[in-house]
Amino acid sequence: MIIVVAHFPSLYPDELLYSGIARYHQMSGNLAQKHTIRELFGDRLVCATVDLPSHLELLASRVHNLYSCEQLIQNHTLFPYYACFLNGDEIAQAEMLMKRGTAQGMVHSSLGLLATKVKSPKFLRFCRECYKAEAKECEPYWHRFHQLPGVSICPVHKQPLNVSNIHCATHNHKFEFVALSKIKEEYFSEVNVDARWSENLAYIAEQSASILTSHWQTKTIPSYKNLLYEQGYITAKGRVKFKELLIQFRQFYSDELLQHLNCEVTTVSETWLHKLSRNPEEIIHPLRHLLMVRFLDGTFNSSVIASHPPFGDGPWPCLNKAADHYHLAIIKNCAISRCSKTGLPVGTFQCSCGFVYSRRGPDRSNEDKYRIGRVKQFGQVWHSKLKGLNTVNLSLRKKAGLLGVDPRTVKNQTSILLNFKENPQSNEAIASKSSMITNAMKNASLRIQKARVNWRVLDKVLLNVAERAIEEIKSMPEPTRISLASIARTSAVGELSLKISKNLDKLPKTKAYVATCIETTETYQVRRLLWAANRLFEGEGKIVGWRLLKLAGLNHPLRKQVLNVFNDLIHQNDLDS
Template sequence: MNFFPTPYPDEILYSTLGRYCIRSGNIKEIHNFEDLFSTRNCIASVELPSKIDALIENMPVNSIYTAEYFIYNHTLFPFYAAFIEPQRAEKIIKSMRSGRGADAYIRLGLVSNSIDLNKYFRFCPQCFMEDIEIYGEPYWHRIHQITGVFVCPKHKAPIYNSQVLVRGGSRQRFITPSIDNCIVEKEIYYPNEYIEKMIWMAEDAQRLLNSRFDFKEQEWFKRQFRAKLIEKGYARMNNFVHQKKLAQDFIDFYGEDYLKLVQSPVQNKSQNWLSSMVRYNNRITFTLRYLLLARFLGIPLDTLFNERIGFKCEYDDIDSYQQLWEKRLVELSQLGLSIREIANILDSTPKTVRRAIDKLGIETFWKYNGGGKYVNKKYTDTNEFKVKRDHLRAEWIKLHNKYPNKSSNQIRQSHQALYRWLSKYDLEWLRQHSRRKANISSTVDWNKRDKELLSKVKEVVKELQQGKPQRITWSTIGSRLGVNGWLLKRKDKLPLTREYIESVKEGLQEFHIRKIKWAIDKLEKEDKEITYWNLVEVAGVKPRYLKFISKEIKDILIEKGYNCDFL
């Protein structure tokens, strides 16, 4: 290239490349890709562009730009990758610098995530006019393209969809904003209770784009959030979290409608994305949800990334440490643990724990077999033990009389606590008063069942072969028919069914090839371009599996008259 446009403040790289295409003088769009990347085998990606190393190599002599500069200052990488661990971030950067752009989206979970990315490029009308006045032309701003950002942080005003698709249409064109494709057909008015939250989100997103915080392991963020949850009374120091209370207060804070708008509703109050975030696991969710939780807990982003939240064990903070230690002691003493167990958790001694309990006047609920309650005699020698044993024996006999057709093992399944106590303290008696259920001989006519099942299996296979592909296996067929528990185990008694399923079941590569064929047909019907990225996204086949079936994919594409150079 003989020249390259100077990127504007907060301009997304896609927009800068679009301005190059306008000035290049090339008649055909594809020639712009050859200028920029030295290849035609490339697509115009918005959030996480690839082949950036090739772009740098083609820059004019003495160019000051680097791949790192573009990635951190003119793509959405700093936002989408803000909460991932350093090793994964490094791999994503390598994918963006090379030609494996699809890998970057997959590693960030943007392909399988429940979040739908923006369908259209977005713009702020006031920024649009200011850009023309200052620079002589408008451009696409990074902050406006982030999913979940609905207002411009600079003007505190709504942003609008343009008429330019982010995905779909031609993926080998860079389209810049203009008065023809950035039209405000109808003004947007958000409820007042939304505006404040939308401004928060826009400002926090902009902070992530511009601050270049250090990448952290997931454990860092889990501990940061956990410390605040404890401080605000949503969690205890023994890792217990009041999930329902947390979920309800979170919903009250943001409102159900706003959470739906940012694709983060909290529906089931005990099992949802929010409950997963505050548990100790390595799952990574969408960046926007980290920002939602941080705002709710009152954690500034600088603090979240740079300062360890929670108690610090300095000498001059000994009073705070004592209060925290005593608070945890109160919590643990209500869980039915022995003094020794509490001492181990608190990294203390039983003597210290007992003295603190007496000092604080804690009402304890000790286990019968510990905690210092029976210091001078065994628990099994006490009258309390004998009373409880007689009561539980009577309960065990009562259950057997109530369920005469059940074995002791079946009764045990729904009365685990009773069984555990008796097996621990009264095992010999328990053995003498247990029964087994007599085996009932099978009267199944397997020949008849085989014939009936075969017709049902054929119907299921026909359904699986239509619509979005599902792998045809014994397990899939059994699940559809509700017989997964015994179908495979009894296949030797079902010769007709077994022979048919074995003839139609799919190996992993066969299934992937069928998914690719389906994806090509779907892209054709939707009039979309057949590209590597589109095949991965629509078929749902991970790139690491495509290399094993690349020959078959090429044959399919050639047969349909498509170029297969991108494989």
């Protein structure tokens, strides 16, 4: 039998569900918090979670469906903030856990929050100006956007937040719901921040609140490669200039502010900024996305996080100057691929006249629609026009102007027409053979230009470099995975990874040594677990499961080998205690 709560209070705009339950506890007259929890959830063991509460289906049913689960999640929890950079499957999984209920910490684990170093506030915070205004109109309440990580300033009043003595964490205060009206606002001090950070902190507060209330969802992890390329942080070969990026990023924010936000990038090992620059598959904290966007672009809106077509919406113009429909938008499809050198999108446009062209994107203006990067196929209409021009007395340059190409292309295509017999598939044959000839010439040129390499000497050099790099990685204060990429970064030899991976058979000594040192995902995670266990034991004298996972940067489900080590560490700790 479901007991319906008759007088659950109406929730205010941006009010935390936690705050609404705290106000209900005041109204109910219950002496114990557990009695209130049992009335609302039917279970006395539901925890007082501030940011991402669960068991919402039970709550919605017992308040007579005054609010749906979706309304509670979207308007009265911090879930929209974290969901902004998740894909559809991850969003559905977390929402299901919040609706149906789960073990403590599982919702946070599904969102990657146990593995991140970005810390949520330890105590609930409020704005003194908001408190006074709400006390006059109705009653003060806990706001969602005041509790977001990295937010130290009220986005409405632009004033530093005040820190209460009400704990956000549930491990020591599992059943405590405290209304804001219960505390005296004048007794609590403001967040202590450096005045030099005010502009950046104001940006973080405003944009964090915007994410929370706009319900944006990217569905795919956003890519910053286009912005990095525009700012000059990607080479022509598509490699990110991490050394330059890290220096400029640290100068832009200062190491002190980044440390305050738990987003420092001061080490030479793999950082969150490296992962964010490479289109990561793992979850990156929204605060770090905000820092990246401000650094590269300065604005954060749906156009930044949404996935817009890099070449705009069709139809697109045919750029065959020999056709009657030149510059008319009649191409309906655009095939998009990635440039192997820069990682930027490449659009290929094929017209019914046989003309096929491509260009590297993304388009930055309307004029870019009329730009050709490369002609892949000229087509029957273009070749027919060329044949006609070759029968009249015109200069090579004049023909080129009428066909929209350079004189050399006219000469080459005329030569191809003369050397190959025409047949019903003449245009396809001409285009195919032309492409084959061009590629063959390029490959022959590259083979001639390639210098001979003394692989025996290079093997000795790279072996010595790899040994020193691996020793340095192992001596780092925090574990860094030993991989080709980390070895290359640590050794400061930019092409080491490429030389090893593409020529392993020619580097037998280096290959053998690196193979014994490279870590798999499991071995690296085991090393992180052991490191975290030692840190916890030295600092606290005991090992708690969730703290061990958080410090190690791991989430459930763990791989079999890692899970075995995790269980052994917990079991050994229980025996020792």
